[in-house]
Amino acid sequence: GAVVSQHPSRVICKSGTSVKIECRSLDFQATTMFWYRQFPKQSLMLMATSNEGSKATYEQGVEKDKFLINHASLTLSTLTVTSAHPEDSSFYICSARPGTGSTDTQYFGPGTRLTVL
């Protein structure tokens, strides 16, 4: 159980275009989903926390107008990187926590590798 999927697994785009990444919890409902970014040989950096039906909470230094997060249902959250630039190239990983009031931990997706040319 506790499977989280991401799509696409890899995307290459031109500078200035927008890219949407989907995160789905496959066998549980996730009230809260988290989006992370990981640069090579570095740890995961939390970008934002997303709750179903409400606005995401962004970490300091993360531009909310550039990284649009939508959490429209209890099993789906999307991250859109708008007007992508080469410095946005990174490994984007989502995680999901089962249900409200749950004391279970976060389960991670397999990640999406974004390359901006």
Place this chain on the structure above:
Amino acid sequence: QKEVEQDPGPLSVPEGAIVSLNCTYSNSAFQYFMWYRQYSRKGPELLMYTYSSGNKEDGRFTAQVDKSSKYISLFIRDSQPSDSATYLCASTRSNFGNEKLTFGTGTRLTIIP
């Protein structure tokens, strides 16, 4: 000072050896402690999850938390080449709702056949 400190390694040990991975943390409010394993180009996979101080064992893996010294450890017995990965420790105040995880930098481990 980072809230969770972890030696990035790399760490190489021969197959069959006992591996010891460690983290320290500074936030006294942390109550939950996790170890994740991350293979190259993959998302982190939860290995161990403990609450407060004490030991927890799962097969070849043992997680240990000492809150008095703010020290977190993961031991791997009879290490296998398939254990080669990056191991990330993480802590949180509460495992409830929006509470976020704070990660260490990760330790790259290689088991030599």
